[in-house]
Amino acid sequence: MKLIAALGNPTLKYENTRHNVGFMALDFYLKQKNLTLYDNKNFEAKILKNDDTIFLEPQTFMNLSGKSFQKVLSFYKIQKILVIHDDLDLKLGAIKFKFGGSSGGHNGLKSIDGYIGSEYFRVRIGIGRPQNTELNFLESNVAESSIINFVLEKFTKPELLVLDSSFELISKALDSFISNATLLEIQNLYTKKK
Template sequence: MQEHLLIVGLGNPGEKYALTRHNIGFIILDRFVQCHHLSWEIEKKSQALCARLESDHSSVFCLKPQTFMNCSGESVAAFCKYHTIHHILVIHDDLDLCLGAVRFKLGGSSGGHNGLKSIDSMYGNEYLRMRCGIGKPPISEHKPKEQCVIEYVLGNFSPKECETLETLCAYGVQALDFFVKNPAVNALQNTFNTKQVQNL
């Protein structure tokens, strides 16, 4: 029996946010869709952009919620209501990992990530996460820590960071291709959990 997989990239819609650190989920999933020559289509019921990949092993849905980050769960829950899904992988930014680091994790807490919080509240937390490091923001004694974090995640990658981002995107596509063939968390962790992709 062919399995149905769902890969969700988290981010905010619109050109304003296209190259921000918070949009790393969108960025990597866009690259995956591009590499497989797929196209995005509007999925009105789930308020998302959707692309579909058919393989020998599975039918893969790629989803970019257009609800803005803090309401990502509304899109994911709506999509799963109308489609039978066996495995979900969510790609998101992670402040606790250095830029270029990748970790795969099944379930657990949101770690304060509002996109994950939204999915957890609408769908539950038993899904696979691809945590993509963006590093910690510089803290200013003249601003509250929360404001520093918001400005950092909604800021664009610097030109120097974009070099690492390019390597991370290529690595992310490899990992997603692996997930399509083998969605087992242990296999993904053993093969793709890294300290920093630029060191491979």
Template sequence: MTLIVGLGNPTQTYANTRHNIGFMVIDALVGDHAVTSVSKPQFKGELFKSSQTLFLKPHTYMNLSGESVRAVCDYFKPDLVVVIHDDLDLDLGVVRFKTGGGHGGHNGLKSIDQHIGSAYFRMRLGIGKPAQKSAVVSYVLQGFKAEELPCLKQVISHGASAMVALQKSSPEEVTAAFTCKKGVCAP
């Protein structure tokens, strides 16, 4: 069984923010699959199941995402955990993958690392970075600009396609086939 986790913050306030790009990919996946909702309070999030794949949107807010991931892992014992998250160090449209590594200051990853370790597979979705380093918090919690929306749509579709491919192949094959160093929106 594979657990695919999209990181974000719950409530409509954060729905279309940069920090919620992981939730956006999960929404696309759930919308394209025949899924059933798996509701247990200890999961602290929205969990959907399709055959041998679980899709999770933690509702603990970003900084406590590991609590939700740990609860689902303890219950289902997945063979593979995939975390889809925003990455400030990559431009919008850039998609990269890796297994393990540090959290790079990302509080959602930091929480997951504390609860299940860092040896999970990651899809890193670039969101760009603010002009001033001191503006990071406000930047990740703001919506995408109107001119970024066509690229965002392509990134979400690309990310969802990568996760569909992962259900039939290995993380290494997905990394080779779906990594976009120049961005999915590059000419």
């Protein structure tokens, strides 16, 4: 069984924010398939089991995402995990795929790693960086505050248009993942630089 999970923050307050681009991408895919996630209090998530794939959106808030993963993994026999998340180090709309590695400072990934380790597939969706984060280490508190504000900002309409084409590609990549394509095949077909 496979687990496809997206990261984001629950509630309308965070809808269409940069940190929620993972939720947005998975919602786009599920809408195309006429599938709906359901609230599950036990898993602290919105979840759907469809054939041999579980779709998951933790409702624990980003920094505690791992709690939900651990609950799902203790209930289902999952062989492959794919996590969809935002990435500050990629330009808006860029898409990269990888397996394992560091969290890159992403608190949602840190939480997952803390509960289940880092051996899972990732879909990294670029959200870019705020302009003023090229600061020296003496101004690191200012840069960190700027990044927190940036990831919690809502996307503009032009940015949402850029993301739509990225979500189309990600949807195809998810179908390939479900069909057991290799990481290399997915990377070759669906990586998007910008």
